[in-house]
Structures are given as C-alpha cells and as structure tokens.
Amino acid sequence: AQTVTQSQPEMSVQEAETVTLSCTYDTSENNYYLFWYKQPPSRQMILVIRQEAYKQQNATENRFSVNFQKAAKSFSLKISDSQLGDTAMYFCAFMKHPPRAGTASKLTFGTGTRLQVTL
Amino acid sequence: GAGVSQSPSNKVTEKGKDVELRCDPISGHTALYWYRQSLGQGLEFLIYFQGNSAPDKSGLPSDRFSAERTGGSVSTLTIQRTQQEDSAVYLCASSLRTGKGLAGVSSTDTQYFGPGTRLTVL
Numbered sequence: 001a002q003t004v005t006q007s008q009p010e011m012s013v014q015e016a017e018t019v020t021l022s023c024t025y026d027t028s029e030n031n032y033y034l035f036w037y038k039q040p041p042s043r044q045m046i047l048v049i050r051q052e053a054y055k056q057q058n059a060t061e062n063r064f065s066v067n068f069q070k071a072a073k074s075f076s077l078k079i080s081d082s083q084l085g086d087t088a089m090y091f092c093a094f095m096k097h098p099p100r101a102g103t104a105s106k107l108t109f110g111t112g113t114r115l116q117v118t119l
Numbered sequence: 120g121a122g123v124s125q126s127p128s129n130k131v132t133e134k135g136k137d138v139e140l141r142c143d144p145i146s147g148h149t150a151l152y153w154y155r156q157s158l159g160q161g162l163e164f165l166i167y168f169q170g171n172s173a174p175d176k177s178g179l180p181s182d183r184f185s186a187e188r189t190g191g192s193v194s195t196l197t198i199q200r201t202q203q204e205d206s207a208v209y210l211c212a213s214s215l216r217t218g219k220g221l222a223g224v225s226s227t228d229t230q231y232f233g234p235g236t237r238l239t240v241l
Binding site for chain 1: 154208212228231237
C-alpha cells in the first residue's frame with residue numbers, strides 16, 4: 001500500500017514571496033505519478049502540477065514547480081511570486097501505474113497543507 | 120468544454136434515509152472515480168469505473184454503499200440507511216483514458232474533479 005505524508009498542516013506566506021510545501025511518500029512501485037492539487041474554499045479540487053516518476057526533469061507550470069527526488073521519495077511544491085488567489089488547501093497525491101492498458105488507478109492523498117497568502 | 124458536474128451541491132438527510140448522489144463526467148472521459156472527504160479520514164477513494172464496469176470498488180466502506188454507471192457516462196452513488204458518520208463531501212473525478220505516451224511508456228490521464236456534494240446526516 002502507498003502512503004503520502006504532508007508534515008505541514010498550515011503555512012503562511014506574504015504576497016510576492018516564495019513558499020515550499022513538503023510531501024513525502026512511501027511505495028514499492030517503480031512506475032507511478034505524483035500530483036499536487038489545490039482546493040480553495042469553493043471545494044473544487046484543481047490540478048496544479050503533475051510529475052511522471054520516470055522523468056528526471058522536474059515539472060514546472062508557470063509559478064509552480066516541483067522538486068522531485070525519487071530516491072528520497074520526496075515531492076515538494078514551490079510557489080513563486082505568491083498571489084492572494086493561491087490561498088487554499090494543497091494536497092499531494094500518488095497514483096501507481098495502471099496494472100494494464102485501458103485501466104486506471106486511484107489517487108492516494110496526503111492530509112493536506114493549508115496555505116494562507118497575506119498582504 | 121464543461122467540467123465534471125455533481126448534484127446536489129448540498130444534501131441534508133435524516134439518519135436511516137437513503138440518498139443518491141449524481142456525477143456527470145467530462146464528455147468522452149471513460150474513467151470515473153468517487154472519493155470521500157471527511158474531517159476524520161481525509162480524502163479516501165471509494166470506487167472507480169472504467170466504462171460501465173467497476174474494476175476497483177475496494178474503498179466502499181460498507182454494503183450500504185453502492186454505485187452504478189450507465190451508458191459510460193453518468194454515475195450515481197447510493198448510500199442506504201445513512202448514518203451520521205456518512206457525513207462528508209463526496210467528490211467525483213473523471214479521466215480520459217490510459218495509453219502510450221511519447222516515450223513509448225504507458226501514461227495515464229489526469230483526474231479532473233467536480234465541485235463535490237456535501238452530505239449532512241442529522
């Protein structure tokens with residue numbers, strides 16, 4: 001079974017600053033995917049960024065980037081130039097590679113980090 | 120195009136009543152997932168559909184929970200004889216398919232979530 005750990009229940013950052021959210025996971029799988037999702041008060045779970053485990057290059061999406069350390073099983077999210085709209089719960093999630101073509105796998109989530117962006 | 124939609128947005132029911140929660144996935148998405156988000160348990164997987172069949176229903180917490188999907192599209196999650204511990208936000212997600220990526224390695228599509236149904240059992 002896979003586990004995902006987010007050790008920071010709450011974090012705060014000032015607008016325009018940079019913040020890093022931590023995530024570690026435990027798995028015996030070699031092929032898998034990692035995600036960061038954002039959940040604002042509206043409750044809608046929004047994909048922030050995705051990383052395939054076989055790719056060594058860290059994924060980036062505009063102001064969002066990850067530091068993927070496969071050997072250490074670490075997958076942190078860096079938010080640059082933080083904006084008020086980044087205020088939300090952030091969930092790290094793991095998905096193992098589907099067992100065969102045409103199938104899919106469930107997401108296993110961490111407990112989340114509540115990020116507050118302040119003026 | 121339209122995202123994943125869920126109805127109702129909020130549902131309040133009395134203990135012992137049955138409830139039905141609906142999910143309408145993104146058009147063309149073949150995979151559909153149900154998750155539950157509660158204060159005590161965090162985000163938990165419930166069941167997953169590929170087309171109309173459910174290859175993985177390992178997360179359903181009891182036989183009071185069931186789900187079906189018809190026409191490879193809309194799904195309904197039914198909770199019978201609701202209990203107070205069923206109170207939670209029920210999230211639905213869909214994904215397009217799995218297949219081969221550019222590197223010849225099988226890839227999987229990202230799951231896109233609906234806004235959820237908040238269920239309160241009194």
